Amino acid sequence: MPETLSRLRPRHLRTLALARLVLGSVQGMEARMIGYRTPCLVLLSEGREDLVFPLVGDRVTIGRALDSDIQFDAEHVSRRHAEVFRQDDAWFVRDGGSRNGTRVNGARVVAEHRLAPNDRIDLGRRAVTLYFVEVNPASLDEAPAAA
Numbered sequence: 001m002p003e004t005l006s007r008l009r010p011r012h013l014r015t016l017a018l019a020r021l022v023l024g025s026v027q028g029m030e031a032r033m034i035g036y037r038t039p040c041l042v043l044l045s046e047g048r049e050d051l052v053f054p055l056v057g058d059r060v061t062i063g064r065a066l067d068s069d070i071q072f073d074a075e076h077v078s079r080r081h082a083e084v085f086r087q088d089d090a091w092f093v094r095d096g097g098s099r100n101g102t103r104v105n106g107a108r109v110v111a112e113h114r115l116a117p118n119d120r121i122d123l124g125r126r127a128v129t130l131y132f133v134e135v136n137p138a139s140l141d142e143a144p145a146a147a
Contacts, residue, residue: 037134039091041070041084041121044131053130059085062123062130063096076100076124084115084132091115091132100124 041060043051053060053070060069063081072081078098085092094112095102102109103122115121115132122129 039115039132039134041130042133043128052135054135055084055086055091057086059083061096063098072123072128074124074127076127078124081123082109082121093121093132098124100127 039055041053041055043053061080061083062068062070062072062077063079064071064073064077065079068080078096078100080096081098082096082102083094085094092112092114093102093104093109095109101124104113104115104119106120106122107113117132117134119132120129121132
């Protein structure tokens with residue numbers, strides 16, 4: 001099993017519970033996503049609650065700017081660091097011209113990169129690491145309780 005999958009499975013069951021709460025509270029969820037797979041970005045935090053960001057809509061901006069959809073106040077994250085966007089039925093990440101770059105699974109994003117489940121997205125010099133996952137909301141009810 002790849003390292004990413006092992007990090008996202010049983011050790012982070014609280015992330016699945018949080019994903020269920022977030023997904024249940026998102027307004028305007030597209031009908032075609034409900035009951036299927038909802039793409040999310042997950043920030044795994046040691047010693048703190050993990051954060052789950054459902055990708056709703058066609059574009060999500062990431063950076064330090066106050067108007068970013070996902071905002072991080074981290075030294076190596078640019079104001080308009082990156083964006084994740086949907087094209088047809090696929091999700092892509094594009095660097096926003098950041099000084100410290102965006103990487104997917106260690107490879108620098110030059111133009112845009114098509115995301116696959118469990119891809120690791122590093123912003124800056126690993127200042128922030130996100131994982132692209134697809135959550136099936138129905139399966140969250142079947143997840144065992146975190147110990």
